[in-house]
Amino acid sequence: MTAQRGQGVFSPMPVSGIALGCDYNPEQWAPEVWREDMRLMRQAGVDLVAVNIFGWAHLEPRPDEYDFAGLDQIVDLLHENKIKINLGTGTSSPPPWLSTRHPEILPMAQDGTTRYPGGRQAWCPSSPVFRSRALALVERVAQRYGRHPAVALWHVSNELGCHNAHCYDEQSAEAFRRWLHKRYGTVEGLNDSWGTSFWSQRYDDWSEVQPPRQALSARNPAQLLDFHRFSSDELLGYYLDEVAVVRRHTDAPITTNFMVTAHIRNLDYWTWAPEVDLVANDHYLDHRLGDATAELAFAADLTRGLAGGQPWMLMEQSVGAVSWQPYNLAKGPGEMIRNSLTHVARGADAVCFFQWRASAQGAEKFHSALVPHAGTDTESWREVLRLSQTLDRLDEVAGTTVQTDVAMLFSWQSWWASEGEARPSQAVGYLDQVHRAYRALRELGVTADVVSPQTDLGRYRLVIVPCLHLVSEHEAAAISAYVAAGGHVLVTFYSGIVDENDRIHLGGYPGAFRELLGIVGEEFVPLPPGVRVGLDSGGSGGLWTERLRLTTAEARACYTDGPLPGVPAVTRNAYGAGTAWYVATELEPAGLREVVREVVGAAGVQPLGPEGDGSVEVVRRGDGRRSYLFIVNHGSAEVRHPATGVELVRGETVAGVVPVPPGEVRVVREESP
Numbered sequence: 089m090t091a092q093r094g095q096g097v098f099s100p101m102p103v104s105g106i107a108l109g110c111d112y113n114p115e116q117w118a119p120e121v122w123r124e125d126m127r128l129m130r131q132a133g134v135d136l137v138a139v140n141i142f143g144w145a146h147l148e149p150r151p152d153e154y155d156f157a158g159l160d161q162i163v164d165l166l167h168e169n170k171i172k173i174n175l176g177t178g179t180s181s182p183p184p185w186l187s188t189r190h191p192e193i194l195p196m197a198q199d200g201t202t203r204y205p206g207g208r209q210a211w212c213p214s215s216p217v218f219r220s221r222a223l224a225l226v227e228r229v230a231q232r233y234g235r236h237p238a239v240a241l242w243h244v245s246n247e248l249g250c251h252n253a254h255c256y257d258e259q260s261a262e263a264f265r266r267w268l269h270k271r272y273g274t275v276e277g278l279n280d281s282w283g284t285s286f287w288s289q290r291y292d293d294w295s296e297v298q299p300p301r302q303a304l305s306a307r308n309p310a311q312l313l314d315f316h317r318f319s320s321d322e323l324l325g326y327y328l329d330e331v332a333v334v335r336r337h338t339d340a341p342i343t344t345n346f347m348v349t350a351h352i353r354n355l356d357y358w359t360w361a362p363e364v365d366l367v368a369n370d371h372y373l374d375h376r377l378g379d380a381t382a383e384l385a386f387a388a389d390l391t392r393g394l395a396g397g398q399p400w401m402l403m404e405q406s407v408g409a410v411s412w413q414p415y416n417l418a419k420g421p422g423e424m425i426r427n428s429l430t431h432v433a434r435g436a437d438a439v440c441f442f443q444w445r446a447s448a449q450g451a452e453k454f455h456s457a458l459v460p461h462a463g464t465d466t467e468s469w470r471e472v473l474r475l476s477q478t479l480d481r482l483d484e485v486a487g488t489t490v491q492t493d494v495a496m497l498f499s500w501q502s503w504w505a506s507e508g509e510a511r512p513s514q515a516v517g518y519l520d521q522v523h524r525a526y527r528a529l530r531e532l533g534v535t536a537d538v539v540s541p542q543t544d545l546g547r548y549r550l551v552i553v554p555c556l557h558l559v560s561e562h563e564a565a566a567i568s569a570y571v572a573a574g575g576h577v578l579v580t581f582y583s584g585i586v587d588e589n590d591r592i593h594l595g596g597y598p599g600a601f602r603e604l605l606g607i608v609g610e611e612f613v614p615l616p617p618g619v620r621v622g623l624d625s626g627g628s629g630g631l632w633t634e635r636l637r638l639t640t641a642e643a644r645a646c647y648t649d650g651p652l653p654g655v656p657a658v659t660r661n662a663y664g665a666g667t668a669w670y671v672a673t674e675l676e677p678a679g680l681r682e683v684v685r686e687v688v689g690a691a692g693v694q695p696l697g698p699e700g701d702g703s704v705e706v707v708r709r710g711d712g713r714r715s716y717l718f719i720v721n722h723g724s725a726e727v728r729h730p731a732t733g734v735e736l737v738r739g740e741t742v743a744g745v746v747p748v749p750p751g752e753v754r755v756v757r758e759e760s761p
């Protein structure tokens with residue numbers, strides 16, 4: 089227990105060393121299987137097990153009738169087997185009796201239709217009935233197990249907001265009005281912030297304000313943005329209500345699992361992170377993306393950003409395939425270990441999985457697990473055992489932090505605002521632009537901290553600002569001050585366009601960064617998908633161009649054809665003691681990498697990894713006394729990387745160079761220079 093964080097006592101990790109853990113759903117199995125589970129968990133060296141995630145219907149089979157017999161047995165079994173417990177509050181999915189008796193807890197979609205039970209998370213975040221029934225359960229669970237010696241961590245609900253973040257029923261409407269009232273004080277304040285003089289939307293009374301239900305045309309973008317904020321805050325309020333109950337009964341850390349992942353953007357985790365005792369994330373490879381492995385690295389760096397650079401916990405990942413993508417790809421030999429160690433390289437001190445034993449029934453019966461349907465005479469089980477041994481060898485890395493002097497700004501609010509309904513180009517996706525910039529850094533061998541626009545940037549040599557569409561005057565001023573003091577920034581297009589109320593920063597684009605970048609944009613000139621324009625620096629741009637005028641910047645590349653021949657596409661501006669670059673078009677990956685390489689060099693950043701296609705990742709964790717170099721080889725050829733010290737995965741001394749076979753990871757405890 090080291091420092092105060094959130095409402096609880098901040099304890100970096102519930103288990104020492106690098107923990108191996110999993111979700112465990114024993115209620116799906118007969119008690120004979122539980123004994124076998126304990127034996128296998130011990131064999132696999134499982135340190136931490138999450139139970140009671142979906143326990144409600146078992147714990148409270150009928151209203152106010154509680155039955156803890158099953159959970160008591162499981163908790164005791166785990167304790168006897170010296171396995172620590174990550175105890176779910178059990179509220180993630182209500183039992184059928186609750187929605188039958190109180191259908192008003194069910195969520196409503198934006199078209200006014202109800203979402204029925206039969207799946208999971210079928211509850212409205214603003215439902216008072218749901219909240220009071222859930223908190224009554226939490227009280228019982230916390231009372232019963234709050235002081236149990238095996239309970240090392242509390243797991244509130246599960247992936248809050250995964251399915252039900254946005255509810256449009258009347259209870260949510262009332263809660264939205266209350267939230268708006270608190271934010272704006274008066275209806276006039278609301279009208280001003282939402283720009284309701286447009287399209288006759290002026291409100292005369294709070295009762296007239298609605299959630300942004302499905303409409304006939306594009307909806308008010310500021311209303312949509314506030315509804316995102318409200319919905320995130322509403323669930324955070326719910327989380328804190330559960331925490332307040334649990335905290336009365338325990339000193340153990342309390343958290344919930346975030347979803348820092350490509351396909352979910354419902355919660356503003358910058359506002360959540362200070363409220364959890366430790367940051368925990370669920371990450372699944374998303375093969376719908378161009379490069380799922382690059383996204384893994386990005387998500388891990390962003391999770392570390394949420395943890396303020398401190399170690400964090402990978403609460404869920406999969407051993408092999410998931411079951412919720414259109415094509416659920418299996419992992420190749422060694423891929424699960426390699427990906428696990430990529431999370432560790434980027435700051436995770438615990439590697440946990442969904443789930444222990446593959447379900448025989450239910451909607452996730454095709455999801456992989458530590459114990460597959462085929463049992464333990466399987467390659468995947470043997471790989472789990474290998475992972476466990478490897479994590480044990482890396483125990484000494486726990487507690488160290490990732491060392492880098494590069495940051496990238498990330499903002500859920502910009503994500504929401506930039507993808508409004510009526511905008512210059514529907515083809516510009518926030519996450520896609522962020523990933524492009526991230527990939528350029530990764531391919532240059534540079535690791536970045538992914539941080540909030542409100543972070544103090546002073547300690548970084550270089551800050552990348554991709555597509556930061558929404559930026560307040562205050563945040564923009566801080567970024568400019570960072571550059572004036574000698575920092576380097578690279579800003580990409582569609583940044584700095586609106587303020588926190590989704591109001592354009594007037595006077596020419598990109599309003600918030602115009603002076604910093606030394607340019608004025610007069611007009612956006614997006615390109616239809618597939619159309620490319622040439623650049624005099626070589627290569628081409630696509631998707632987006634702008635009618636730009638230089639004020640103090642110099643042009644580094646101009647268009648040679650297309651709608652804006654001769655107009656600057658890449659600019660550089662000396663600003664105070666620092667430099668600010670702007671990229672006004674979507675460069676090809678190689679072109680963007682060229683620009684980023686130049687900026688990285690100018691900022692004096694020393695890449696740790698080799699330049700390439702990103703398949704070799706090199707990351708350093710340390711704490712001033714100790715230093716560990718992770719070399720992850722996702723590629724198909726051996727890599728030889730400079731390092732001297734002891735290589736922990738194999739327990740060998742390396743002098744000058746460490747060979748890393750294809751698909752493998754090496755971790756060198758570096759000799760002090």
Ligand code: GLA
Pocket residue numbers: 246247370372404410411442452455
């Ligand atoms: C999420 C949930 C788990 C499970 C997995 C499947 O992470 O928290 O309950 O559904 O997805 O990938």
